[in-house]
Amino acid sequence: MGYRRGARRLRATGLTSFTEYLALIERDAAEFEELVNALTTNLTAFFREAHHFATLGSLLQQQIVRGSITLWSAACSTGEEAYSMAITAVEALGDQATQVSILASDLDTRAIRAAELGVYAIDRVSALGDDRLKRFFLKGTGSKAGFVRVRPELRQLLRFRPMNLIAPDWPVRGPLDAIFCRNAMIYFDKPTQRRILERFQPLLHPQGLLFAGHSESFGHCADLFQSRGNTVYAPARTGARE
Ligand SMILES: C[S@@+](CC[C@H](N)C(=O)[O-])C[C@H]1O[C@@H](n2cnc3c(N)ncnc32)[C@H](O)[C@@H]1O
Numbered sequence: 001m002g003y004r005r006g007a008r009r010l011r012a013t014g015l016t017s018f019t020e021y022l023a024l025i026e027r028d029a030a031e032f033e034e035l036v037n038a039l040t041t042n043l044t045a046f047f048r049e050a051h052h053f054a055t056l057g058s059l060l061q062q063q064i065v066r067g068s069i070t071l072w073s074a075a076c077s078t079g080e081e082a083y084s085m086a087i088t089a090v091e092a093l094g095d096q097a098t099q100v101s102i103l104a105s106d107l108d109t110r111a112i113r114a115a116e117l118g119v120y121a122i123d124r125v126s127a128l129g130d131d132r133l134k135r136f137f138l139k140g141t142g143s144k145a146g147f148v149r150v151r152p153e154l155r156q157l158l159r160f161r162p163m164n165l166i167a168p169d170w171p172v173r174g175p176l177d178a179i180f181c182r183n184a185m186i187y188f189d190k191p192t193q194r195r196i197l198e199r200f201q202p203l204l205h206p207q208g209l210l211f212a213g214h215s216e217s218f219g220h221c222a223d224l225f226q227s228r229g230n231t232v233y234a235p236a237r238t239g240a241r242e
Contacts, residue, residue, distance in 0.1 A: 005038045033109055040108040044077040046128055047084045049182065051230055052211045056085060056178060057092035059209055060100070063177045064093055069100045070176050072203075074165060075184030076104040079115025080124070083150055085180065086157045087136055097157065103172060105163035116160040118150035165196050175205035182231075183213035190220055197221045204235045 010021045013031065025032040047053055056071075063069055069089070073082035082104035089100040106112045119140075125133060125148055133139075137148035163170060165184065179200055185193050200210060201224045210225055210233040212218065218225050218233060225233035 002039055006035065009035050009038050037108050037110045040106075040111070042077040042108060042111050043183075044080045046080045046125060048081065049214055049231075052180070052182075052232065053084055053088045055209070055230070055232055056211070057088050059178060059207075060089055060092045063205070063207060064096055064099065066205075067099065070174075071100065071102045072172060072176050072179045073102065073104040074163075074179055074181040076106050076112070076115055076160075076180075077108070078111045079104060079118060079160075080120075081180055081182065082115065082158055082160075083118065083136075083154065085178075086154050087132065089157065090136075090154065100157055102158045103161065104158050105161045107162070107164045109162050112160050112162050118155055119144075119147050120150075122146050122148055166192065170199070172203060174203035175208065176203050177205055177208045178211065179204060179208070180211045182211055183216070185216050185218075186213060193218065194221055194224075197224045201225065201235050206235060206237075209234055 006018070006021075009031075010016075010018065012034075013021065013024060015021050015024065025035055060069060071085055071089075073085060076082045082102055085102055086097075086100070089102075090097040093100065104112075104115055106115070120137075122139075125137060128136075133148070136151055136154050138151055140147040140149065161171065163172075165181075166188075181196075181200070185196065188196070197210075197218060204210065209228070212231040212233065214231055216231060217227075219227070222236070224236055226236050228234050
């Protein structure tokens with residue numbers, strides 16, 4: 001799959017050999033970005049792995065007593081996960097959801113721009129049901145028929161940033177109440193996963209939770225995160241690391 005996507009970029013640039021293409025991405029940052037965007041897999045959906053959002057709702061009700069809540073969707077793709085977190089916040093907290101702030105980031109710059117726009121084909125949201133559709137989305141008309149846009153009241157809970165989880169610096173400040181990093185760690189080897197988990201752990205509030213994808217498991221980092229079942233993890237107490 002990576003080969004086919006790389007070959008497509010090669011053709012798009014008019015070059016004929018991978019050697020020439022490698023030289024191009026060395027000197028052309030824009031083409032490097034195009035290649036990264038082409039290689040990422042952005043498959044996602046609103047309320048994907050719905051049980052995670054039920055857990056998040058309970059966590060939010062417990063954490064709101066601290067006054068404000070910060071959440072991170074660390075591989076948000078085109079935004080469906082982050083907006084599902086925001087919808088969960090409004091449904092769990094009502095008016096107090098204004099105290100929730102959600103950082104949504106992804107490596108893929110095109111995906112993050114789509115996330116920021118918050119416009120989706122209607123078939124992407126139809127499973128949410130009429131009530132949620134009316135409450136959280138505006139229906140397009142005329143040339144926008146067939147599309148919905150996230151309502152500004154919901155949109156204002158979120159901010160979007162391009163961010164590489166493998167980069168040495170993340171512009172993220174703790175304490176975070178939840179990190180959703182789902183279906184991205186699967187692309188990394190175990191040492192890379194560990195380095196990322198070592199950086200997630202101190203960012204999380206002691207009562208906070210890390211949500212992983214359905215086929216991701218961090219049993220090899222039990223000193224950092226303890227499983228709560230259903231690919232939800234709690235930060236291990238610092239003492240357990242010594
Ligand atoms: C399959 S999507 C998952 C989206 C969403 N989290 C979900 O579970 O529905 C994987 C996302 O991980 C992102 N990704 C891959 N490598 C990354 C990295 N090094 N840093 C940040 N995001 C990355 C991809 O761009 C893609 O949008």
